[in-house]
Amino acid sequence: MDYLKDENHLLVWFVLRPEIEKELGTSYLGMRARYNMTTNELLQEILDTYKADKEKSYRFVLKRAARDIDVSLDQTVREAGMRNGDCLQVIA
Numbered sequence: 001m002d003y004l005k006d007e008n009h010l011l012v013w014f015v016l017r018p019e020i021e022k023e024l025g026t027s028y029l030g031m032r033a034r035y036n037m038t039t040n041e042l043l044q045e046i047l048d049t050y051k052a053d054k055e056k057s058y059r060f061v062l063k064r065a066a067r068d069i070d071v072s073l074d075q076t077v078r079e080a081g082m083r084n085g086d087c088l089q090v091i092a
Contacts, residue, residue: 008034010077010084012042016050017091028087035078039071046090056092063087 013028029049033042039060047054060071062082071080071088082088 008036010035010082010086012077012082012086012088014046014088014090016046016052017089033077033082035076035082037077038073039075039077039080040073042077043073043090046088052092059091061089061091063089 010033011030012033013030015028031042031045031049043058043060044054046052047058058073060073060080062069062071062080063086068089069081071082
């Protein structure tokens with residue numbers, strides 16, 4: 001976990017929403033991220049991981065115990081309020 005010793009780094013867990021509707025279980029994938037990267041950059045990396053159609057429109061939903069939070073794609077990860085270990089759903 002040397003990666004997390006840099007205060008600009010965090011790990012996020014994500015799942016592409018249409019994929020979980022096809023499966024019986026939900027499995028989130030982990031990805032390294034940086035607080036200073038944009039949420040759109042994070043989205044592009046997630047879409048690359050899934051080899052998903054980049055022509056579709058997507059949105060982030062940050063999964064929190066109290067409630068789900070819609071995240072704008074035009075801000076940094078820090079501005080979006082993401083924390084190390086957060087779970088994201090990417091919804092088409």
